[in-house]
Amino acid sequence: MGTPNAVGDWSSEMEVNAFRRLFPLRYYERHLSESARYYCVPWSVCLAFCLSGAVASSDGSALAKIGSTTMLAAIKMEVMTPPVDSPEDGSIAVELHMHPICSPVVRPGRPAEVAPVISKQLFDSLLSSGMIDLKELSLIKGKAAWMVYLDIYCLDADGALFDAALLSAVAAFSPLHIPVVSLNDEGRMVMVSEELEGEKLDKEPELHLADPTFEEESIMETFMTVVLNLSGQLVSLYKPGGPVLAHTSAIQECVALTRQRTKELKEIIDEAISTMQID
Amino acid sequence: MEYVSPEGLRIDGRRPMEMRKLQAEIGVVAKADGSAVFEMGNTKVIAAVYGPREVQNRSQQLNDQALVRCEYSMANFSTGDRMRKPKGDRRSTEISLVIRQTMEACILTQLMPRSQIDIYVQVLQADGGTRSACINAATLALADAGIPMRDFVTSCSAGYLNSTPLLG
16 A cells, blocks of 8 residues: 555555545545436436335235335234324324344344434324324224324335335335224225325535435435425425535425425335235 | 144145245345345245454453354234234243354354354244244355355244144
């Protein structure tokens, strides 16, 4: 290995992979300034894939993959007594599970910090978008209602966890069947009225990276997540602090990108549901 | 209830000594050193292997061989009724121990002293024989990770029902 030149730049002396591990920030800055991979043509690399009905023992399920990130969502429904202050509403419980299987940084005994954060984000997005009407989950007012348990298991964590989790949640809810209840002989099919698409964008000074991988996320300073529904209305905008502040123009750019992504994801989900086998 | 019909067929149409359809795939978890999905009929498990890597807990480090750790967990939706406590209950702890001891016996641990090999198994769908499916998946994941082993370890469960032996 040679000595660094006046600027301290080892890159010319060192093999590319070693440079990428030792100086990740400089690697990405050089790569991005030269190539068009991330910003101009974001989606051709970050392929999304969705499979409905992946888990036979659940009431609705989906496997979603964005790049390498894999999420398996499954819905189980149970009858419960509705709370006193909302006797006509059913309830939803969302939980993202990140076990050590998904990533080398998650260790047994030290649960991932990001899992409950994403669970809460998902819950808020799903409820506030109006995708699920809690009143439809009620069986007998004040006495019985459906409790929908949405469990999402992360099988491979390679960045953009919220996006993949949201994609799998939407795909799992879409063909959800509410089981027949023998007490009332009631059986209804819940159809999703609006589909949601989430989008995670990272910001560097003047550089936006859409759909980051785990390696990119670890060197990012700030990220922002935009959730739109199919009609292009804003459901959720999440920017949790960070040293970089967002200008209005940057936010508008991110929303425009999300809009574009929404169309692509809608096609993927529709295809997944139509190819799913119905028992 | 007749589990084996008078013609000698089980509920799902199998003969008593017939196994379910087997399917396996390796390299499914990109972040892991080795991984595999194993399906035996409706039972589906995914295994991921991380290692050999540095021991996290220095006090557990072994100077002459590798430390093998295993964790078995079931997804909430894997069984018919939703499970409340998929990890940490007695059954999961026992199965984790069984898998660990099995794989420890077949991995050539003396070749990797002062290191740690983690085997994580997750049951996605449980329809009987999860223990066996996990051991098979773990073997494939270890092979995918390139960890030296004495031989493949395979497993199948069997039992007796009204003096008829049944397989899988």
